[in-house]
Amino acid sequence: METNILLAFDGSEQSLKALDEGIRVAKGLKAKLIVLHVYWGEGADAYIDPKRITTEDVDIDAQKMYGRLEERFKKEGVTYEVKSERSTDVPLTITGTAEKMNSEMIVIGNRGVGRVRGFLLGSVAEKVVASSKCSVLLVK
DSSP states (O other), rough: OEEEEEOOOOHHHHHHHHHHHHHHHHHHHEEEEEEEEEOOOOOOGGTTTTTSOOOOHHHHHHHHHHHHHHHHHHHTTTOOOEEEEOOSOOOHHHHHHHHHEEEEEEEEEEOOOOHHHHHHOHHHHHHHHOOOOOOEEEEE
């Protein structure tokens, strides 16, 4: 059975650091790296007002983002799959996708939100760590 590692990726500086770690771990375990980008915010609310954003817009953005990564994966010799999901609950989508894909681990960057904001809202990474059924590698 193939080993899968899910990488939560949003294009931020922290997710680029997580990408480096995800590639390192995937190479070491000879695992498939599943790169997941979850669209949220206005895009996630599109089911309420479909004029806001279309699936085509999401696909175009994802293609641009993942297109830049494809060369890196090939250079590193990593087996990979890219997925894009639209959701109002990003942590649940990350953990749910990891479970559905039988991932052994989730790799996610930690943005380091401020103390007050983090206390009041929590972070995506914190919620993933708390609710995941598999191991989580939190990259700082």
